[in-house]
Amino acid sequence: MSRKDAREFVMKYMYQMDINQEYNLNDLELLLEEEKIDLDDREFIDKSLNLLITNVDNLDTIIEKFLKxxxxxxxxxxxxxxxxxxxxxxNNLEDIPVGVSINEAVDMAKRYSTEESYRFINGVLGSYYRSLEDKK
Known part of the structure:
Protein backbone atom coordinates (compact mmCIF):
# COMPACT_ATOMS: atom_id res chain seq x y z
CA MET A 1 0.00 0.00 0.00
CA SER A 2 1.29 3.46 -0.84
CA ARG A 3 1.01 6.56 1.32
CA LYS A 4 -1.67 7.74 -1.12
CA ASP A 5 -3.69 4.57 -0.46
CA ALA A 6 -3.16 4.92 3.30
CA ARG A 7 -4.40 8.53 3.13
CA GLU A 8 -7.50 7.38 1.23
CA PHE A 9 -8.09 4.71 3.87
CA VAL A 10 -7.95 7.44 6.54
CA MET A 11 -10.38 9.62 4.57
CA LYS A 12 -12.83 6.74 4.08
CA TYR A 13 -12.65 5.79 7.76
CA MET A 14 -13.22 9.42 8.75
CA TYR A 15 -16.19 9.56 6.39
CA GLN A 16 -17.61 6.39 7.93
CA MET A 17 -17.20 7.76 11.46
CA ASP A 18 -18.92 10.99 10.43
CA ILE A 19 -21.86 9.19 8.80
CA ASN A 20 -22.29 6.98 11.88
CA GLN A 21 -21.59 9.85 14.31
CA GLU A 22 -19.26 7.50 16.19
CA TYR A 23 -15.74 8.83 16.45
CA ASN A 24 -13.80 5.82 17.67
CA LEU A 25 -11.40 3.21 16.37
CA ASN A 26 -13.28 0.14 17.57
CA ASP A 27 -13.18 -1.74 14.26
CA LEU A 28 -9.93 -0.29 12.91
CA GLU A 29 -7.73 -3.29 13.70
CA LEU A 30 -10.13 -5.66 11.95
CA LEU A 31 -10.20 -3.46 8.83
CA LEU A 32 -6.41 -3.17 8.81
CA GLU A 33 -6.12 -6.97 8.96
CA GLU A 34 -8.69 -7.42 6.16
CA GLU A 35 -6.85 -4.94 3.93
CA LYS A 36 -3.48 -6.57 4.71
CA ILE A 37 -1.92 -3.19 5.50
CA ASP A 38 1.78 -3.25 6.35
CA LEU A 39 3.29 -1.89 9.58
CA ASP A 40 4.48 1.48 8.21
CA ASP A 41 1.09 2.26 6.73
CA ARG A 42 -0.64 1.07 9.91
CA GLU A 43 1.42 3.54 11.94
CA PHE A 44 0.49 6.40 9.58
CA ILE A 45 -3.19 5.41 9.60
CA ASP A 46 -3.31 5.00 13.37
CA LYS A 47 -1.54 8.30 14.02
CA SER A 48 -3.70 10.18 11.51
CA LEU A 49 -6.99 8.78 12.80
CA ASN A 50 -6.09 9.38 16.45
CA LEU A 51 -5.21 12.99 15.64
CA LEU A 52 -8.42 13.40 13.63
CA ILE A 53 -10.60 12.08 16.45
CA THR A 54 -8.81 14.20 19.04
CA ASN A 55 -8.98 17.37 16.94
CA VAL A 56 -12.23 17.00 14.97
CA ASP A 57 -13.92 20.00 16.59
CA ASN A 58 -10.88 22.22 16.06
CA LEU A 59 -10.58 21.04 12.44
CA ASP A 60 -14.24 21.86 11.82
CA THR A 61 -13.76 25.33 13.33
CA ILE A 62 -10.85 25.94 10.95
CA ILE A 63 -12.82 24.63 7.97
CA GLU A 64 -15.84 26.81 8.76
CA LYS A 65 -13.63 29.88 8.90
CA PHE A 66 -12.75 29.36 5.23
CA LEU A 67 -16.15 28.25 3.88
CA LYS A 68 -17.37 31.79 3.14
CA ASN A 91 -1.35 21.11 11.19
CA ASN A 92 -0.08 17.93 12.80
CA LEU A 93 2.12 15.90 10.45
CA GLU A 94 5.17 18.04 9.75
CA ASP A 95 6.87 15.32 7.69
CA ILE A 96 4.27 15.78 4.92
CA PRO A 97 4.77 18.85 2.70
CA VAL A 98 1.73 21.14 2.60
CA GLY A 99 1.61 20.93 -1.20
CA VAL A 100 1.36 17.16 -1.03
CA SER A 101 -1.54 17.33 1.43
CA ILE A 102 -3.39 19.81 -0.78
CA ASN A 103 -2.71 17.93 -4.03
CA GLU A 104 -3.79 14.62 -2.52
CA ALA A 105 -6.99 16.21 -1.19
CA VAL A 106 -7.79 17.61 -4.63
CA ASP A 107 -7.13 14.20 -6.19
CA MET A 108 -9.42 12.48 -3.68
CA ALA A 109 -12.16 15.02 -4.40
CA LYS A 110 -11.85 14.32 -8.12
CA ARG A 111 -12.12 10.60 -7.47
CA TYR A 112 -14.79 10.47 -4.76
CA SER A 113 -16.92 13.61 -4.93
CA THR A 114 -18.76 15.84 -7.37
CA GLU A 115 -17.34 17.53 -10.46
CA GLU A 116 -17.09 20.86 -8.63
CA SER A 117 -15.76 19.58 -5.31
CA TYR A 118 -12.09 19.55 -6.23
CA ARG A 119 -12.19 23.29 -6.96
CA PHE A 120 -14.02 23.95 -3.71
CA ILE A 121 -11.54 21.87 -1.70
CA ASN A 122 -8.57 23.46 -3.44
CA GLY A 123 -9.99 26.92 -2.66
CA VAL A 124 -10.58 26.19 1.03
CA LEU A 125 -7.16 24.60 1.49
CA GLY A 126 -5.41 27.31 -0.52
CA SER A 127 -7.04 30.02 1.59
CA TYR A 128 -6.10 28.19 4.77
CA TYR A 129 -2.49 27.76 3.67
CA ARG A 130 -2.21 31.46 2.70
CA SER A 131 -3.54 32.41 6.15
CA LEU A 132 -0.78 30.33 7.73
CA GLU A 133 1.83 31.97 5.52
CA ASP A 134 0.54 35.42 6.47
CA LYS A 135 1.12 34.60 10.14
CA LYS A 136 4.79 33.83 9.58
Whole structure:
Protein backbone atom coordinates (compact mmCIF):
# COMPACT_ATOMS: atom_id res chain seq x y z
CA MET A 1 0.00 0.00 0.00
CA SER A 2 1.29 3.46 -0.84
CA ARG A 3 1.01 6.56 1.32
CA LYS A 4 -1.67 7.74 -1.12
CA ASP A 5 -3.69 4.57 -0.46
CA ALA A 6 -3.16 4.92 3.30
CA ARG A 7 -4.40 8.53 3.13
CA GLU A 8 -7.50 7.38 1.23
CA PHE A 9 -8.09 4.71 3.87
CA VAL A 10 -7.95 7.44 6.54
CA MET A 11 -10.38 9.62 4.57
CA LYS A 12 -12.83 6.74 4.08
CA TYR A 13 -12.65 5.79 7.76
CA MET A 14 -13.22 9.42 8.75
CA TYR A 15 -16.19 9.56 6.39
CA GLN A 16 -17.61 6.39 7.93
CA MET A 17 -17.20 7.76 11.46
CA ASP A 18 -18.92 10.99 10.43
CA ILE A 19 -21.86 9.19 8.80
CA ASN A 20 -22.29 6.98 11.88
CA GLN A 21 -21.59 9.85 14.31
CA GLU A 22 -19.26 7.50 16.19
CA TYR A 23 -15.74 8.83 16.45
CA ASN A 24 -13.80 5.82 17.67
CA LEU A 25 -11.40 3.21 16.37
CA ASN A 26 -13.28 0.14 17.57
CA ASP A 27 -13.18 -1.74 14.26
CA LEU A 28 -9.93 -0.29 12.91
CA GLU A 29 -7.73 -3.29 13.70
CA LEU A 30 -10.13 -5.66 11.95
CA LEU A 31 -10.20 -3.46 8.83
CA LEU A 32 -6.41 -3.17 8.81
CA GLU A 33 -6.12 -6.97 8.96
CA GLU A 34 -8.69 -7.42 6.16
CA GLU A 35 -6.85 -4.94 3.93
CA LYS A 36 -3.48 -6.57 4.71
CA ILE A 37 -1.92 -3.19 5.50
CA ASP A 38 1.78 -3.25 6.35
CA LEU A 39 3.29 -1.89 9.58
CA ASP A 40 4.48 1.48 8.21
CA ASP A 41 1.09 2.26 6.73
CA ARG A 42 -0.64 1.07 9.91
CA GLU A 43 1.42 3.54 11.94
CA PHE A 44 0.49 6.40 9.58
CA ILE A 45 -3.19 5.41 9.60
CA ASP A 46 -3.31 5.00 13.37
CA LYS A 47 -1.54 8.30 14.02
CA SER A 48 -3.70 10.18 11.51
CA LEU A 49 -6.99 8.78 12.80
CA ASN A 50 -6.09 9.38 16.45
CA LEU A 51 -5.21 12.99 15.64
CA LEU A 52 -8.42 13.40 13.63
CA ILE A 53 -10.60 12.08 16.45
CA THR A 54 -8.81 14.20 19.04
CA ASN A 55 -8.98 17.37 16.94
CA VAL A 56 -12.23 17.00 14.97
CA ASP A 57 -13.92 20.00 16.59
CA ASN A 58 -10.88 22.22 16.06
CA LEU A 59 -10.58 21.04 12.44
CA ASP A 60 -14.24 21.86 11.82
CA THR A 61 -13.76 25.33 13.33
CA ILE A 62 -10.85 25.94 10.95
CA ILE A 63 -12.82 24.63 7.97
CA GLU A 64 -15.84 26.81 8.76
CA LYS A 65 -13.63 29.88 8.90
CA PHE A 66 -12.75 29.36 5.23
CA LEU A 67 -16.15 28.25 3.88
CA LYS A 68 -17.37 31.79 3.14
CA UNK A 69 -21.04 31.69 4.07
CA UNK A 70 -21.34 27.95 4.49
CA UNK A 71 -21.17 25.64 7.49
CA UNK A 72 -19.73 22.16 7.76
CA UNK A 73 -23.28 20.80 8.03
CA UNK A 74 -24.06 22.07 4.50
CA UNK A 75 -21.13 20.58 2.60
CA UNK A 76 -21.06 16.96 1.42
CA UNK A 77 -19.77 14.56 4.09
CA UNK A 78 -17.10 13.25 1.72
CA UNK A 79 -15.77 16.78 1.15
CA UNK A 80 -15.69 17.34 4.89
CA UNK A 81 -13.72 14.13 5.42
CA UNK A 82 -11.23 15.16 2.72
CA UNK A 83 -10.82 18.64 4.23
CA UNK A 84 -10.36 17.23 7.73
CA UNK A 85 -7.65 14.83 6.57
CA UNK A 86 -5.76 17.53 4.67
CA UNK A 87 -5.92 20.16 7.43
CA UNK A 88 -4.97 17.54 10.01
CA UNK A 89 -1.88 16.71 7.95
CA UNK A 90 -1.00 20.38 7.47
CA ASN A 91 -1.35 21.11 11.19
CA ASN A 92 -0.08 17.93 12.80
CA LEU A 93 2.12 15.90 10.45
CA GLU A 94 5.17 18.04 9.75
CA ASP A 95 6.87 15.32 7.69
CA ILE A 96 4.27 15.78 4.92
CA PRO A 97 4.77 18.85 2.70
CA VAL A 98 1.73 21.14 2.60
CA GLY A 99 1.61 20.93 -1.20
CA VAL A 100 1.36 17.16 -1.03
CA SER A 101 -1.54 17.33 1.43
CA ILE A 102 -3.39 19.81 -0.78
CA ASN A 103 -2.71 17.93 -4.03
CA GLU A 104 -3.79 14.62 -2.52
CA ALA A 105 -6.99 16.21 -1.19
CA VAL A 106 -7.79 17.61 -4.63
CA ASP A 107 -7.13 14.20 -6.19
CA MET A 108 -9.42 12.48 -3.68
CA ALA A 109 -12.16 15.02 -4.40
CA LYS A 110 -11.85 14.32 -8.12
CA ARG A 111 -12.12 10.60 -7.47
CA TYR A 112 -14.79 10.47 -4.76
CA SER A 113 -16.92 13.61 -4.93
CA THR A 114 -18.76 15.84 -7.37
CA GLU A 115 -17.34 17.53 -10.46
CA GLU A 116 -17.09 20.86 -8.63
CA SER A 117 -15.76 19.58 -5.31
CA TYR A 118 -12.09 19.55 -6.23
CA ARG A 119 -12.19 23.29 -6.96
CA PHE A 120 -14.02 23.95 -3.71
CA ILE A 121 -11.54 21.87 -1.70
CA ASN A 122 -8.57 23.46 -3.44
CA GLY A 123 -9.99 26.92 -2.66
CA VAL A 124 -10.58 26.19 1.03
CA LEU A 125 -7.16 24.60 1.49
CA GLY A 126 -5.41 27.31 -0.52
CA SER A 127 -7.04 30.02 1.59
CA TYR A 128 -6.10 28.19 4.77
CA TYR A 129 -2.49 27.76 3.67
CA ARG A 130 -2.21 31.46 2.70
CA SER A 131 -3.54 32.41 6.15
CA LEU A 132 -0.78 30.33 7.73
CA GLU A 133 1.83 31.97 5.52
CA ASP A 134 0.54 35.42 6.47
CA LYS A 135 1.12 34.60 10.14
CA LYS A 136 4.79 33.83 9.58
Missing amino acids: GWTTSRIPRIDLAILRVAINEI
